[in-house]
Structures are given as C-alpha cells and as structure tokens.
Amino acid sequence: MKIKPKRIKVSHKSKNRPPLHQLHRRDRNGNLTSKARHNMASDVTAEAAGQDEQDRSISRDGTDPLSLEARFDEQGRPQVPELYTSSPPIRDHLTTDTSISQDDVVKQCLPRLIKCSRSLVGVNSYGIPSLKREDHIKFLQEAIEYPRYIAFDPVRPWVIYWSLTALSLLGENVELYQQRVVETLSPCQNFGGGFGGGNGQLSHVATSYAVVLSLAMAGGGKNMDMLNRRALWRWLGELKQTDGGFRVCVGGEEDVRGAYCSMVIISLLALPLELPPNAPARAHGFTSFLDGLPEYLSRCQTYEGGVSAVPQSEAHGAYAFCVLACLCILGPPNEMISKYLDLPLLLSWLSSRQSAPEGGFNGRTNKLVDGCYSHWVGGCWPLIQAALSESPENPNAAKSTVGSLYSKEGLTRFVLSCCQADGGGMRDKPNTFPDAYHTCYTLAGLSSTQHDSGYSGMRHGEAGYPLDSAFAWESSKEDSDGPKNEALELIDAGDTLTSLHPIYVIPWGVVERCRELFSKKTGF
Amino acid sequence: MGGYSDSEDWKDIVPIPQDDGSPNPLAAIAYTEEYSEAMSYLRAVMGIDEKSDRVLGLTEHIIQMNPAHYTVWLYRADILIELKKDLLQELEWLNTISLKNSKNFQIWHHRQVVMSHIPNIPSNERPFLARVFAKDAKNYHVWSYRQWLVRHFSLWDSELPYVESLLQSDVRNNSAWNHRWFIIFARHTDPEKHSIRNNNADSEVSPETIEKEIEYTKAAISTAPQNQSPWNYLRGILRKQRKGLVPMKAFAEQFADLEKEDEVRSSHALDFLADVYAEEQNKEQSAKALELLARRYDPIRKNYWDYRRSLLGLGQVGA
Ligand SMILES: [Zn+2]
Numbered sequence: 001m002k003i004k005p006k007r008i009k010v011s012h013k014s015k016n017r018p019p020l021h022q023l024h025r026r027d028r029n030g031n032l033t034s035k036a037r038h039n040m041a042s043d044v045t046a047e048a049a050g051q052d053e054q055d056r057s058i059s060r061d062g063t064d065p066l067s068l069e070a071r072f073d074e075q076g077r078p079q080v081p082e083l084y085t086s087s088p089p090i091r092d093h094l095t096t097d098t099s100i101s102q103d104d105v106v107k108q109c110l111p112r113l114i115k116c117s118r119s120l121v122g123v124n125s126y127g128i129p130s131l132k133r134e135d136h137i138k139f140l141q142e143a144i145e146y147p148r149y150i151a152f153d154p155v156r157p158w159v160i161y162w163s164l165t166a167l168s169l170l171g172e173n174v175e176l177y178q179q180r181v182v183e184t185l186s187p188c189q190n191f192g193g194g195f196g197g198g199n200g201q202l203s204h205v206a207t208s209y210a211v212v213l214s215l216a217m218a219g220g221g222k223n224m225d226m227l228n229r230r231a232l233w234r235w236l237g238e239l240k241q242t243d244g245g246f247r248v249c250v251g252g253e254e255d256v257r258g259a260y261c262s263m264v265i266i267s268l269l270a271l272p273l274e275l276p277p278n279a280p281a282r283a284h285g286f287t288s289f290l291d292g293l294p295e296y297l298s299r300c301q302t303y304e305g306g307v308s309a310v311p312q313s314e315a316h317g318a319y320a321f322c323v324l325a326c327l328c329i330l331g332p333p334n335e336m337i338s339k340y341l342d343l344p345l346l347l348s349w350l351s352s353r354q355s356a357p358e359g360g361f362n363g364r365t366n367k368l369v370d371g372c373y374s375h376w377v378g379g380c381w382p383l384i385q386a387a388l389s390e391s392p393e394n395p396n397a398a399k400s401t402v403g404s405l406y407s408k409e410g411l412t413r414f415v416l417s418c419c420q421a422d423g424g425g426m427r428d429k430p431n432t433f434p435d436a437y438h439t440c441y442t443l444a445g446l447s448s449t450q451h452d453s454g455y456s457g458m459r460h461g462e463a464g465y466p467l468d469s470a471f472a473w474e475s476s477k478e479d480s481d482g483p484k485n486e487a488l489e490l491i492d493a494g495d496t497l498t499s500l501h502p503i504y505v506i507p508w509g510v511v512e513r514c515r516e517l518f519s520k521k522t523g524f
Numbered sequence: 525m526g527g528y529s530d531s532e533d534w535k536d537i538v539p540i541p542q543d544d545g546s547p548n549p550l551a552a553i554a555y556t557e558e559y560s561e562a563m564s565y566l567r568a569v570m571g572i573d574e575k576s577d578r579v580l581g582l583t584e585h586i587i588q589m590n591p592a593h594y595t596v597w598l599y600r601a602d603i604l605i606e607l608k609k610d611l612l613q614e615l616e617w618l619n620t621i622s623l624k625n626s627k628n629f630q631i632w633h634h635r636q637v638v639m640s641h642i643p644n645i646p647s648n649e650r651p652f653l654a655r656v657f658a659k660d661a662k663n664y665h666v667w668s669y670r671q672w673l674v675r676h677f678s679l680w681d682s683e684l685p686y687v688e689s690l691l692q693s694d695v696r697n698n699s700a701w702n703h704r705w706f707i708i709f710a711r712h713t714d715p716e717k718h719s720i721r722n723n724n725a726d727s728e729v730s731p732e733t734i735e736k737e738i739e740y741t742k743a744a745i746s747t748a749p750q751n752q753s754p755w756n757y758l759r760g761i762l763r764k765q766r767k768g769l770v771p772m773k774a775f776a777e778q779f780a781d782l783e784k785e786d787e788v789r790s791s792h793a794l795d796f797l798a799d800v801y802a803e804e805q806n807k808e809q810s811a812k813a814l815e816l817l818a819r820r821y822d823p824i825r826k827n828y829w830d831y832r833r834s835l836l837g838l839g840q841v842g843a
Binding site for chain 2: 315
C-alpha cells in the first residue's frame with residue numbers, strides 16, 4: 001500500500017517565458033483567435049524565443065489538477081497535470097497477474113504522456129501531440145486496398161466500413177470509392193438475403209451492417225439500389241429468436257451484436273417491422289421484430305451494472321454500446337434506457353471504465369485500456385447523457401449541470417499521446433500494431449469528445465415510421481452561450497474531426513440521406 | 525499445391541472461383557493459391573449442399589489456413605451432425621486448434637454446437653478449459669461458453685472449487701468473480717425473465733449462502749482493498765439481500781475513514797460509503813466522500829463524482 005502525499009500547490013510564475021496557452025485560446029464567441037490557427041508545433045518553437053511582457057500577467061498561479069489552463073514549468077514547457085503523469089493515488093501491495101499487466105501498461109503509457117511535457121516539439125501548450133492527420137489518411141488509403149492477411153477474408157466488408165468511417169472522420173471525401181465499393185460488395189450479397197464476408201460466404205448480420213453503412217457512406221442513393229431489401233427482410237426474420245434477441249447468422253450464435261446490427265439495418269432502410277411469414281419466431285406468437293427485444297436487452301445487464309453479450313455473462317464495453325444504441329433505436333433515450341436498465345448502476349460501471357494515469361477506457365473491470373473502447377465505451381456517454389437530460393418528451397428531467405460525465409481531457413490525451421502509431425494509423429495501446437479497426441474506433445471516440453450530440457425529440461404530430469426517434473438526434477452546434485467544449489479547448493484547431501451519428505456511427509449527412517431515401521417508401 | 529484439381533477424388537466437382545466483382549476490388553486479400561483453390565471447391569460443394577467425408581476434410585483444410593472463417597465452421601457442424609460423426613473425436617481435434625487460436629470465437633460457438641449433441645459432459649472437458657484459462661484467465665468467449673456448459677449439463681455444484689482456485693491466484697480476475705456470481709446467484713434466476721432493472725424472476729438464495737458470500741468477499745477485499753471486483757460483487761449481494769448498504773458501514777470504514785483523509789486505502793470504499801451515508805440521510809458526509817474522490821482519490825472520474833454529489837441536493841462545492 002502506497003499512499004501518495006497530498007498534491008502540493010506549486011506556483012508557476014513564469015519569469016522568462018510567455019504563457020503559451022495564449023496561442024490557441026478561443027475568443028468569447030468560441031472562435032479561435034488568429035494565433036490559434038497556426039500549426040501549434042511550429043508556433044511553440046518559433047514563438048517561445050521571445051515575447052512581450054504583457055502576456056506574462058496572465059500566467060497562472062496554483063494548480064488545480066483538473067484545470068484546463070495550460071501550465072508551464074520554469075523553462076516555459078507545457079506541464080501535463082499530475083493525474084496523467086504519476087501512478088494512481090492508491091495502490092495495493094498484493095501482486096497478481098492483473099496488477100502486473102496493468103503496471104506494464106502504465107509503464108508504456110506514462111513516458112508518452114509525460115514526454116510531452118518535456119519536449120516542445122510536436123505538442124501544444126497542454127502537452128498534447130497533434131493529430132498526424134496525413135499519416136493516418138495514408139495508412140487508411142492503404143488499408144482499404146490491401147488488408148493483406150487471409151484472416152480478414154471473412155470480414156472484408158468490415159475493412160471497408162472501418163476505413164471509410166475513419167477517412168470520413170478525417171475529413172476525406174469517401175465518395176471517390178463509390179463505384180469500387182458497390183463492385184466489391186455486390187458479390188457478397190446472397191440470393192437468400194443479406195451479405196456474407198465475401199463471395200459465397202453465408203450471410204452474417206455484422207457484415208451486412210458493415211455493407212449497408214459502407215454503401216450509404218460511399219454514395220448514398222445510387223448504391224442503395226443494389227440492396228435486395230425484401231430478401232434482407234426475410235433473412236432477418238430467420239435470425240429473430242423466441243427470447244426476443246437475434247442470432248448473428250442462421251445457425252450462428254445469439255448475442256446483443258445480432259440485435260444492434262439487425263435494428264440498424266431495419267431502421268436505416270425502413271424495412272417493415274412486421275416479421276416476415278417465414279420467421280420461426282412467429283410460432284412463438286411474435287409478430288414484430290421488436291417483440292421481446294427491449295426485455296431481452298434488459299436481461300443482459302449484470303450485477304456490476306454493465307452489459308454482457310448474452311444474459312448472465314460478464315459486463316463488457318463493446319456490448320454495452322450495442323445495447324444502448326439498440327435501445328435508442330427503439331425509442332427516446334430517456335424512456336428506453338431508464339425503463340429497461342438500472343441507470344445509476346450502469347452509470348457507475350461505465351464511469352469506472354476510465355483509467356488513470358492512462359486516461360483511456362478499458363472494456364471490463366480490472367482489464368487494460370484499449371483505444372477501441374474510446375468508441376465502445378466513449379460512444380455510450382452521449383446516449384446515457386441524453387437519457388439523463390431534459391428533452392421535449394421529458395421536460396421534468398433535471399438539466400444536467402455537470403456537462404460531460406467523463407474526462408474528455410483524459411481520453412484526448414490517451415488517444416493522441418498513446419494511440420497514434422509512428423507510421424500512421426491508430427492502435428490499441430503503445431507497443432501494438434495499428435489497424436483499420438482501431439483507427440476507426442479510436443478516432444470515433446476522439447470525435448465524440450469534440451462534438452456533443454443529444455436527443456432533440458420528435459416534433460409533434462410527426463409520428464410516421466415507428467422508429468422515428470432514432471433519427472431525432474442532433475449534433476449540438478457550438479454557440480457562444482453554451483458551455484465550452486473542454487476537448488476542443490485542448491487541441492489545436494486543425495485537429496478537429498468530423499462528427500458522427502451516435503447510433504449509426506457514420507456521418508450525420510449520410511444518415512439523413514438514407515432517411516430521405518427510404519422513409520417515404522411503402523413496401524419494397 | 526493443386527491438391528484438389530489434380531485429385532481423382534474431386535474430379536467430378538467444377539470449382540467456382542471467387543467473384544471479386546471488379547478487376548480492382550477493395551480490401552483485396554493476398555490469397556495463397558492453396559487457399560483460393562480450397563475455397564473454390566468449398567463454394568462448389570456448398571452450392572450443391574454436399575455433405576460428405578471429403579467435404580469434411582476440405583473444411584478442416586480451410587480452417588487450418590483460416591480459423592476465423594465462420595462459414596466453414598457452420599458448414600462443418602452441419603456435416604458432422606448429418607453424417608453422425610464421432611463428436612468426441614471432433615472435440616479432440618478442436619482442442620489442438622483451440623489452444624492456438626483461443627481468441628477466435630467461431631471455435632467456441634462450434635464447440636458449443638458439437639457439445640449440445642453429446643449426452644454427457646466428457647471427462648476431459650473441464651481440464652481442457654483449465655488449460656485455455658491458464659493461458660488467458662479472462663478470455664471472454666471461453667467464459668461465455670463455460671457458462672453455457674454449466675447450465676446445459678447442470679454442473680452448478682462442482683464449479684466453486686475451480687473458481688476459488690482462480691481467485692486464489694488472482695483475486696482481481698473479474699471474469700472469475702462474474703462466474704462466481706453465475707454459479708451462486710444467477711443459478712437461481714430465470715435467464716429468460718430475470719433482469720437487474722426489475723430484480724425479478726429470482727428464487728430466494730438462502731440466508732446462509734448470502735452470509736457465506738459476504739464473508740468470502742470481505743476477506744477478498746481485505747487482501748487488496750483497491751480491487752473493484754469484490755466491491756462490485758458485495759454490492760450485488762447486498763442488493764439481493766435487500767437490507768441496504770448500512771450493515772456494511774463499519775467494514776467499509778476500515779478502508780476509508782473520513783476523519784483521516786490522508787489514510788484512505790480504497791477509493792471503492794469511499795464510493796461505497798458515499799452511498800451508505802446517503803442511505804442514512806447524512807448528506808454532508810456523503811458529499812464529503814464524493815469530494816474526496818473527485819479531488820484526490822479518483823480525479824479522472826471527477827465529473828461523475830460531482831454529478832453524484834449534485835444528486836444529493838446540497839449547494840455547490842465550496843471553492
Ligand atoms: Zn481494441
């Protein structure tokens with residue numbers, strides 16, 4: 001047992017150096033000041049040389065460990081808050097496999113989090129490295145062409161989805177791939193409905209999810225013509241189970257991925273909610289895809305408060321996202337989440353996923369941080385916060401006064417300091433190889449720190465398609481009176497990512513385009 | 525290489541090469557000739573739904589090259605069942621590739637399908653799983669499979685010693701704690717009806733069992749108080765017991781005495797006590813515990829602790 005002494009307040013009166021945080025402050029309207037538009041790396045080196053006296057007066061005394069004010073040591077180097085540069089305040093003596101691997105990860109992350117404060121090159125005044133945007137784009141452009149390994153043969157549509165999503169996040173126009181996406185994915189479609197991982201492979205709900213989203217991203221309307229919606233609907237009917245959930249493929253396992261992926265496909269393509277006549281679950285008295293579904297999802301919450309793949313298994317971040325997003329397809333978040341899950345317990349578990357000093361999320365209790373949970377766990381937060389927030393349907397809910405319920409700063413530091421691989425691409429953690437999967441979900445998580453999204457509620461009398469609420473979300477605009485987004489404060493202006501829809505995990509415009517295309521459709 | 529095109533056994537089959545849809549497909553895989561040929565024959569035999577010994581061999585060949593291939597696994601399971609193959613022999617074969625590819629979840633689903641056709645649990649099954657857990661004691665898919673196995677063969681009464689041996693070697697293994705929960709508590713719930721939210725479909729667990737679990741968990745916490753797994757487990761038990769958290773107050777205060785702020789030994793004890801004090805309507809104490817968490821002992825979760833504090837309905841945190 002080691003107990004760390006109280007944090008000592010240190011004064012950082014900078015005698016020789018300017019307060020570099022001035023360089024990328026925002027003005028009162030939330031716009032970046034002109035200096036902030038420079039590339040921080042070169043700003044820091046160029047401007048650290050000499051400064052006028054005036055700025056110095058703003059230099060800050062005292063150190064609130066969580067303060068967003070950038071701080072500097074005597075040499076004017078950015079200081080990273082102690083929270084991210086030292087072991088956690090309480091550690092047990094007992095050594096086990098879990099503590100050994102945890103210590104190992106901390107050992108790998110700390111130098112990357114601290115190094116930033118020792119160097120002026122490539123980091124901003126908060127000690128955060130900039131996003132290697134061009135490197136990541138290059139990495140993804142290669143990944144979408146050649147995933148290389150045979151192991152990827154059953155998940156080729158996923159490789160396309162991860163790459164297109166990540167490229168979209170980085171601001172690239174993915175419609176360039178339009179024709180090749182259609183050509184590549186067409187042979188994965190089966191006559192019996194749905195898409196397999198490749199030509200001649202069985203239809204699988206996860207690859208079908210990746211196909212539908214990829215087609216939508218790479219060109220919308222034109223691409224969607226290749227989807228056999230009727231066959232898709234009939235095939236999904238075969239996956240519906242009598243306990244309310246879905247299998248991932250005929251004869252395959254049943255888990256909450258099956259439910260989430262199926263409902264994404266059904267709602268985005270506005271397929272009929274009525275079960276097709278061939279659906280085996282009809283024998284059980286079910287008539288709709290929705291029958292027994294929220295109850296099934298509810299049964300996947302565990303005693304820890306998190307959510308597992310199947311009832312009574314261990315709570316896990318990726319499955320938590322599937323369940324929350326699926327519930328948010330079925331109805332307004334404040335209704336669905338608190339009706340079917342013990343919300344305080346879930347909140348406690350979800351909050352425990354963030355780990356210090358690394359700053360990132362792990363997926364389970366006593367497991368290690370991993371970049372991909374930036375989305376799986378990070379993506380749960382907007383959905384949960386929507387469930388806690390005021391909305392047109394829930395005017396009595398207490399308006400959240402605390403803003404974000406997790407540390408956006410921690411996640412931002414972890415992603416940018418620890419997950420960027422040297423040659424481009426994002427990775428699980430230091431000393432692992434980058435791949436399209438981790439690039440996609442690490443960036444998606446980073447994006448969700450930068451753009452708050454919330455449930456906007458349905459306009460009155462608009463009830464049309466029963467799953468309308470899935471589309472009643474919006475990315476909150478950055479207005480001058482709203483609270484400032486702390487994550488945007490921390491990064492350079494050029495490091496902002498595109499915002500994604502919190503349920504469909506593709507850009508907002510793509511969701512809208514699908515909606516326009518299919519919501520008016522009756523039948524197939 | 526060309527094992528199939530040159531073989532007498534396969535000359536009646538016309539292979540179906542992969543349709544790539546375009547001369548320039550995306551996500552192109554660097555296939556080996558051996559893999560491409562085998563897949564061409566698989567497409568052909570699946571097209572005519574052939575289930576035979578030679579196809580069984582073909583699936584084995586492909587699985588050896590690519591164990592992540594769900595289509596091949598599912599087809600193989602169908603063949604095994606239809607041809608009434610020796611399933612124990614299948615398990616033996618599976619054991620060898622499972623140890624090499626334990627992260628691959630197709631393998632575990634396949635094992636479950638095969639096992640569901642075997643009337644009694646083979647004696648080697650749990651020793652084999654122990655070998656897998658020796659490599660990774662938190663393997664998610666293997667634990668899910670084991671839970672299915674326990675329920676399927678009703679192995680409830682013989683699981684506890686193994687779980688305890690795992691917790692003995694790593695008391696932080698949350699998967700083992702979850703499995704303990706499964707065999708002690710989930711056993712008595714109906715997985716088709718029970719939910720945490722409604723706390724229903726739950727037959728009584730005896731007070732003796734609850735007492736025993738509480739004592740076990742307290743001992744585990746005492747060996748490493750900053751280990752969240754047993755704290756979560758303890759809260760789970762107390763919810764079942766429906767007597768609130770207050771009876772555990774003195775126990776938790778051993779690890780976090782608000783009068784001795786510098787000597788807190790467990791942030792989870794503080795979290796627990798925040799709820800204890802709230803239950804006792806002692807909002808100031810509760811707030812104090814949460815402030816300690818936010819400021820000092822778990823500041824990465826500051827926003828959450830502040831939110832919890834705001835639910836107490838007290839004023840703002842002083843300065
Ligand atoms: Zn990962």
